Amino acid sequence: MPAPEPQAAALAPETASHCRCALLLLPGAALLSVAGVLEALQRANALQTACRYDWRCFTLEGQAPAWPGLALLAPVTVPLRGEEGGEEGGEEGSEEGGGAALDAELLLVFSGEAALDDERLLSWLRRQAQLGAERMAIAGIDGGSAWLAAAGLLEGERATVASEWIEALQEEQPAVVWSDKVWEMNASGLRMSCAGGSASLDLMTAWLGRRHGERLAQDLTLALGLERARGRDERQRRPVAEQRGNSPKLAEALSLMEANLAEPLPTEEVARLVGVSRRQLERLFKQHLDALPSRYYLELRLNRARRLLQQSSQSILQIGLSCGFSSGPHFSNAYKAHFDKTPRDERSQRAAAWRRPAGESPP
Template sequence: MAHPPSAGAAALLTPPPALPAQAPELRACGLLLLDGVRLLPLAGVLEALEWASRLQVEAIYPTTLLSPSGLPVQCGALELRTEALTLGLPWHVVFVCAAEGSEASQEVLQWLREQALAGVALAGVDGGSAILAEAGLLNNERATVDGHLLEALQEDFPDVVWSGNVWEMNAQANRLSCAGGSASLDLLIAWLARSHGERLAQDLTLSLGVERPRGRDERQRRPSSDQRGGSPKLAEALSLMEANLAEPLPTEEVARLVGVSRRQLERLFKQHLDALPSRYYLELRLNRARRLLQQSSQSILQIGLSCGFSSGPHFSNAYKAHFDKTPRDERSQRAAAWRRPAGEPPSP
């Protein structure tokens, strides 16, 4: 005859109550819009934050448009409603979105300093880095800005380490900056990956329709015509380099084909790109190699040879010196990121 289970046995057979799912962390994002703000960089920030909130469960990123007065701000053909800076949310990050000629009052600059003292991360978008620099919040930090503003800012704010890269982010991820155009997408993908792992970066890349996010070491592409103070000779030299990555041309040969002396070519590169031609050429080849390591199934040796390196060790040494990891490390990290389940943080 079967006996009913005892109370103790029944307790063992009863499944434990389900634990409530942990609520996602709320990370409020303020977007400070100044006169002249451009739509494309602003849209990149908004889109990336919206998709990040959808694609992972750890945090959500609600956004609020801010302006000094709280009045609507004109952005291209759109009029955007904003809140005043007196809105007292505990911000996780504030993006300063501005363009050439944007000005900030002393009240705005002081408000930004107060956010910094409160531990809020600050990001300059398009020309927004100029505002952060004026507030004294980028001293001794690497920062970038839309390329045509670089030369003037280097003179006005010499305590900032200005670069011509697409984006910059410090080790604490609390000072960020990017150029104009779609560079805000590249910056946001990298910044969000710091919190949520490389898998989210992959998902964002697909969801946002980005062919590939540009790394921090990639320089801004200057227009080939002289609309921003560039040089036709420089544009011609860059085209030659990009067309000859597998068999790099000596600097003297590039200068000869462009029709300038080697000294003149070096002066052009230093003036507009803050690099020697040979160094810039090497970076082009290494960045192409990095894309191939991440996106193709070619062997490491094939990739090295196709990017102008004479042997496997030559490629590996140059790659490690530039990216602080070997080509094999690069490919292993990418493979591990794809294998890791969504939402799982990267291994330390």
């Protein structure tokens, strides 16, 4: 049976288009990740009338993920090729097998595991991508990204996954550009991924904002009770032990950087203060954070500047100086090189978003 349809407010069925979303819940799918997607879709229905979002939840064997004490969803079974009783698809072992096309504009694959040994599922995913072509967007949530990669659906694309799996996937799926960002979306919007958990809210806010405009994304952020939605450029917040790599020297260096954003320390000074050579410090950063100390330090400062631009009323120059940039042009150039927009553009876009009606796309 399909999951109950979302309750939408002030929709006009005779004029509103429909966008159908399919949620594939694989073993280990996290309740928080699924709930984040459903909440974002339901809120979007309440905030605009141009499109009604409906959804259905699917599993492999008709069994919901093990969420003790909670029976939230009534999923239906994915008709995989060769599965007993499955009437869709071609002959066993046929590349043309994999079932009929989903009636959906968005397929989200959720998983908490990366055991990629089910060829029927991989074939089904490839078939859906082929049938969906330019029509259906496909997103990997948490371990779902690993399944999409194994199916060959992320070749040449940037993708993300929970940070503890990145290193292994870089070895297993080298055709994918794995990142430690919160979420990723390609230029067409047809391939997406996120790290799972609350990152599903960030990804859905970005996807819905792409479809309906920045104003809706802002309204959705407020409706979801978020201080802000995290951008695609933001790194995952790794557990402290993982981020520091159990290295006291690295932990000390990171603490020094975070405490000195307004007056950045030279790399040589950071190394001296933690008692290692510059080369040793660079090796630590490369090993545990895959970045040079100077680059990581710059990203810390720019991300803080972005938060201040979005959330404070300080002038652009004040923000630049407080984040360690010596002048307005220095700040603007570094910001544009990293975010592909100037600090003034950042401010202007946020202001313009609040002046547009919800659901109206930017010019």
